[in-house]
Amino acid sequence: MALSDEQLERYSRHIILKEVGAKGQKKLLNAKVLIIGAGGLGAPAAMYLAAAGVGTIGIADADEVDLSNLQRQIIHATADVGKAKVLSAKETMNAMNPDVEVKTYRMFVDSSNIRELVRDYDFIIDGTDNFPAKFLINDACVLEGKPFSHAGIIRFKGQLMTYVPGQGPCYRCVFKNPPPKDAVPTCKQAGVIGAMGGVIGSLQAMEAVKYIIGVGDLLTGYLLTYDALKMEFHKVKLPADTHNCAVCGDHPTILEPIDYEQKICEDK
Amino acid sequence: MIIPGNDRRWEMDMKITVSGEVKEVKDGLTLPELIEQENVETPEYVTVSINEEFVESAAKESTVLKDGDVVEFLYFMGGGR
Numbered sequence: 001m002a003l004s005d006e007q008l009e010r011y012s013r014h015i016i017l018k019e020v021g022a023k024g025q026k027k028l029l030n031a032k033v034l035i036i037g038a039g040g041l042g043a044p045a046a047m048y049l050a051a052a053g054v055g056t057i058g059i060a061d062a063d064e065v066d067l068s069n070l071q072r073q074i075i076h077a078t079a080d081v082g083k084a085k086v087l088s089a090k091e092t093m094n095a096m097n098p099d100v101e102v103k104t105y106r107m108f109v110d111s112s113n114i115r116e117l118v119r120d121y122d123f124i125i126d127g128t129d130n131f132p133a134k135f136l137i138n139d140a141c142v143l144e145g146k147p148f149s150h151a152g153i154i155r156f157k158g159q160l161m162t163y164v165p166g167q168g169p170c171y172r173c174v175f176k177n178p179p180p181k182d183a184v185p186t187c188k189q190a191g192v193i194g195a196m197g198g199v200i201g202s203l204q205a206m207e208a209v210k211y212i213i214g215v216g217d218l219l220t221g222y223l224l225t226y227d228a229l230k231m232e233f234h235k236v237k238l239p240a241d242t243h244n245c246a247v248c249g250d251h252p253t254i255l256e257p258i259d260y261e262q263k264i265c266e267d268k
Numbered sequence: 269m270i271i272p273g274n275d276r277r278w279e280m281d282m283k284i285t286v287s288g289e290v291k292e293v294k295d296g297l298t299l300p301e302l303i304e305q306e307n308v309e310t311p312e313y314v315t316v317s318i319n320e321e322f323v324e325s326a327a328k329e330s331t332v333l334k335d336g337d338v339v340e341f342l343y344f345m346g347g348g349r
Binding site: 037038039040041042061063073126127128129130131134151152153154157158159174175176179183184186187190192197223225234236237238239240241 | 287288310312313315317320321322340342343344345346347348349
């Protein structure tokens with residue numbers, strides 16, 4: 001389908017890029033991205049993907065907007081406090097760009113629904129705030145053969161990596177199993193600088209856009225870390241050996257996503 | 269003739285790269301010693317790679333670093349919402 005005059009105008013700064021062009025823009029308009037967690041990471045990721053004209057954006061989150069979210073979750077406004085995050089996020093995205101169909105999933109993701117959820121999408125963004133959810137998303141994406149962007153943020157630090165089936169290690173290759181509850185501090189306990197979600201969530205959106213258009217090098221096989229206080233990015237090359245991984249290795253022992261004890265933690 | 273103990277070369281430092289930064293450390297530095305020097309937070313939950321290979325948890329205690337090693341600490345980061 002040809003781009004309308006309005007779309008040619010709206011996406012002109014994309015279309016003028018030789019790496020994107022009308023062809024790349026059409027790929028974006030036909031793409032489906034799922035964002036799990038409508039918070040610090042999910043908010044900027046959702047907004048940039050909506051602005052970019054990603055045709056279908058799914059957003060999953062069970063929570064309502066809380067006053068303490070607004071320091072970083074820029075997709076929600078003061079008037080949204082108490083509203084379901086997925087609805088607040090949908091309203092913002094629709095207001096930004098009517099080209100985008102936003103699908104909302106107001107629920108906790110767990111082993112019973114995650115595989116079916118990711119199956120409908122081309123790329124998944126992990127914007128969750130706890131390890132059980134991060135491992136759940138990793139395992140579901142590996143099992144369903146879906147690419148995804150992992151990210152984590154805390155205090156003045158952030159990290160991300162991209163998994164593409166067959167092109168490098170998954171999150172579990174690196175981190176094996178979730179740490180025990182409270183062994184590693186959460187944002188609620190330790191705090192996080194608001195703009196960190198903006199930096200790392202935007203990088204996740206960038207990975208999704210590059211994957212969809214098919215340009216450049218993704219963060220497959222690397223973990224990118226960002227230290228805001230030192231103002232340093234560090235790209236760590238990950239071990240290439242994935243043979244022994246419990247989910248993506250040669251002899252996987254994890255054949256279904258796992259619900260670890262620690263449930264989705266409150267970030268209120 | 270080189271007599272071990274008398275030759276200063278036996279006490280020479282070695283250079284390793286830790287999180288992208290080249291550091292001079294004492295010869296024979298162990299991984300637990302490096303973890304202490306670097307003030308690694310919650311070391312029992314940190315994944316370590318040396319020369320792009322994971323160090324198995326069971327081998328962390330006994331790992332001795334060599335000149336030229338490239339060490340990375342990969343931290344759990346759970347926040348996001």
